[in-house]
Amino acid sequence: MHPVRPRPPRSAARRAGDTAHHLAGKENFLQSYLEQAFGKHDVTSAKMRGALREWLDLYYGAPRPGEDPAPRLAALIVAKLCRTVFAEYDARLDGGADDFTRGSLAALDAVRKLALQYALIGGECLLKPVLTGSALDFVPIRRDCYVPLARDAHGRLLAVGTMECHSRGATRYALLERRVAGPDGLTIETRLFELNGQALGRCVPLSTLDACADLVPQLFLPGVPGVGLAVLRTPLANCVDGSADAVSIYAPAAGLLHALARCEEQLNHEFSNGASRVFASEDLLRPDARGRRTLQDDLFVGLPDDPANLGVTVYSPALREQSYLARKQDLLRGCESLLGLRRGILSETEAEAEPRTATEIAATSVDYDLTIRDLQAMWQTAARDALTICQALGGLYGLRAADAAPVTLTIDWGDGVLYDRSRVWEEQRQLVADGLLRPELALAWYYGLPHDTEADLRRIRDRFMPKGGTL
Template sequence: MGILHAMFSNDLYSFEQAFPGVRDCTSAAMKAAIGEWFGLYFGAEVDKEDPCQQLPYTVVSKLCRTAFAEYELAVTGGKESFFTGAVLPWLDEARKRAVQLALIGGEAWLKPVPLNAEKRFAFLPMRRDCVVVIARAPGGEVTDLVSAETTKEGGKVYTLLERRRASARGAVIDSKLFCSADGASLGSQMPLATLAKYASLLPTNTLPGVEGIGLARLAVPMENCVDGSSDPVSVYAAAVGLIHNVNKNEWQLGREFEKGASRIIASADMMTKDKNGKARLDDELFAGIDDDPEAVGITIFSPALREQSFLARKAEYLRNLETVMGIKRGLLGEVEAAQRTATEVTSSQGDYSLTLADVQGMWESCARQALRLCDQLGRAYKLCGAEPFDPQKDVSISWGNGILYDKDKDWAETMALVSAGMLRPEIALAWRYDLPWKTPKDLEKVRALYMPELEQMAGDE
């Protein structure tokens, strides 16, 4: 941009200009790491590396699929009908993408958006590299951030900047719309009503009764290995160096096959040009040597490939990746090559189970927070009644069997206690379906849900 243009232009180039006085609290080391995590996942080009194996994608997708293989979420109390019809289907629709974005960037958010016309909620996942964190609470929870949303319309680029702040009154949202010709800058500020989809937004809106910044947070529960701050890190943050090594090894292996192709070696006198510039032998195919006076004319060069050496090195890198990320042996490489000892395999399965439990716990915390926000927003927008809702008591989340936990075996042992008269069947059913059971009212609800015949018999008596 020219000096004169800069002097007379109203264009803005950063969120700090749009919201004076705010500063990004993320360290330079964390910003670089976040960019690298997303670059590795999306296969950004790196000199002398071949990312064809897409290891970050493989790890994230397998963790996500396995963690949710037997996942079930249900609202069992409070505003059951409201959540079943207006929230749960769309929360489940956004779940996979939100969890994967969190595993990649270490942190992600779900933005519940009330759709009054449809009387339901939409959920928009927000990734870490698309927000600027202004402030965090001591525990790492974000209390102030700026996010951006871009729209192309009529040959122009519109950017909506949204700042969300936590306050004692509720979540405060500041919205500003900017327009530029090419997207190289934010451009000039425009009225929010310039785009129809933002016409209903207010420049500043306070959502009374809505906790925090009005977003449900997903944070990978791993200690920060980048700068030691409270910023969450990618599930493969500690393995970044190994991933680069694997990609470099893959590039070198490809070069080995290229260099190992048969070539014709010619003596140097066969590769000179004449004064008339007549065609000479292609130096990509021919190599000139003068070391051996006997080596004149043409000979064939076909070296032995070092394929096994590169493959062995890659196998070791993959084993190290599995160890660092806490995933079971053979998930990234060959199972047969990884099964060194039964103890090692059992240990890796245990680590994998704990890693999956971390992923499940991350989503469970986010899901309960999202449902609580939907209750608060539902009351604010009059989409639901004011009856109480407790996401800890009124929500049931089941994960099925794990590697270290066999739910079917545990259920058989529980039923043996019921048969022996050592445990009430209502309590056993409450354990099975993750329901409260400590009060007579809780047990009465379990009987009504799962023991109707017994309830009828009790009523007849």
């Protein structure tokens, strides 16, 4: 008999579109609700929770006193990194993959960009496999939409809590789920509560709502690894509190991003204060019989009717925008250095005061290439974990043969920022022509195929090589 199917996390997907301030409030409710329902609390420190709210504010442009959030540099950083990571992305499975696994990979690819952006914003993102008919879909869950209840020394989740919101008529419900990783499989505990205002009210049977009728209070899924969720974690050391929690990709530059927002606000004031004014005697600005003034108030400034002040005087101060713009470029280059971005990604390269050497230019390009490779490795690890979970769930639900062999995921990332694939391929072709490299190995490198055994090489010969064995 197949296990009961978990319900899709509808609220997690819906919360993803809310503002940062609303999410912060819901996060606090979620922590409180889970602690009341399961007696477990969030293992994230208060300092990390504050940093998470700050990262969301930076990304979503939440206003702060004295700052102009309009440039949205955090959103720009995330968008540029995501586009570069997947610029030449191509994922494929080995020839033994079944339709269920291929469908799971297609569902995973459909959410890869959104999931990566969530991970870059909050440092971590969960990929939850959800049954939709006879296939699995994936729902990305952002860091502020779940509560870590236990982690190991490496930051891997051992227990996690999530919440779904439901309603029937005027009554609102909270469906709380706790996932606990075990040595033999995954345990899922589910509770349904009738909300009393903003407080967690009484616990009601799961059958109270049709959407939860198929659920059971406790479900054990043997053979499912971890908490049954693939995890995307940024490859940065924690620079907030030194814990095992992952941090936002722009966490090291959060202070500079705030400084840039303040600089932008100051520049706005400079232009506002630098607007021309005409000082005129007050009698010129007196309203007429209908209450209308004869001159525009935003240009003319009235003075007392002193004989020495009669007439008009034009005041047009010199703008100091160059000083602000130079400061802004310094801050942008500081962000690029802290985040491992190439010069010119955020700043204007021609705005630098002194010409830079070729070595300095190459160094920033290498940093950027390594940054992108780290993010690509992050996605590749999460994608393979996701397919492993899918294969385990597929066997439990009878969607694939329980004894089916595991499949191998291969991802081709293309040339990358510095890597010239065509040049390396020509070098390999020359080595084959000189008799210094077997053509099967060159083809295995080009197509990313296994080549460790003689059987692997024979499959390459049969599939790709014409008779005669030359490229």
